[in-house]
Amino acid sequence: MTTRKKTTEPRVLVLLGSASDLPVIEKMKPLLERFGLTYGVEIASAHRQPAKLHRILKKADRGGTEVFVAVAGMAAHLPGVVASLTAKPVIGVPVASGPLAGVDAMLSMVQMPPGVPVATVAVGSAGARNAAVLAARILALADPQVAAALAAYRQEMARGGR
Numbered sequence: 001m002t003t004r005k006k007t008t009e010p011r012v013l014v015l016l017g018s019a020s021d022l023p024v025i026e027k028m029k030p031l032l033e034r035f036g037l038t039y040g041v042e043i044a045s046a047h048r049q050p051a052k053l054h055r056i057l058k059k060a061d062r063g064g065t066e067v068f069v070a071v072a073g074m075a076a077h078l079p080g081v082v083a084s085l086t087a088k089p090v091i092g093v094p095v096a097s098g099p100l101a102g103v104d105a106m107l108s109m110v111q112m113p114p115g116v117p118v119a120t121v122a123v124g125s126a127g128a129r130n131a132a133v134l135a136a137r138i139l140a141l142a143d144p145q146v147a148a149a150l151a152a153y154r155q156e157m158a159r160g161g162r
């Protein structure tokens with residue numbers, strides 16, 4: 001059994017640019033729960049609520065959150081801003097909320113300036129499951145319980161599960 005430092009914040013924090021991005025959470029939830037990961041959900045737009053975003057981010061970062069997932073559409077700067085404020089891994093989920101169907105958000109996330117990476121997994125809520133799996137893969141490196149849950153998930157996929 002691993003003994004982890006006591007933290008006051010969830011291991012994974014999912015930040016959304018808007019309440020309209022909430023469907024993404026529904027896709028991630030079952031997997032985060034399956035992998036035994038505590039998670040939080042916060043809505044804070046990088047453009048419209050920068051002070052709120054900074055507040056949430058700093059509290060989570062100091063309180064022990066280990067992986068951030070940032071979900072946003074259109075000119076989706078949220079993951080990049082989060083990655084500039086923390087040294088922890090940041091996973092980006094671009095959503096198709098504007099007339100450019102998510103390509104705008106994907107391009108905003110995928111080509112970050114050198115030194116500030118965002119791991120962009122898939123466009124849209126269907127692909128958001130992969131954000132949960134990637135978060136689990138990162139945390140499994142130092143957590144045998146998460147590693148075991150991931151191994152079981154992979155075995156299930158090998159038997160044809162999804």
Ligand code: RP5
Nearest residue numbers: 017018020021072073074097
């Ligand atoms: C982005 O603009 C949000 O992440 C959302 O995907 C999109 C539209 O936002 P709302 O107009 O629905 O608040 O900032």
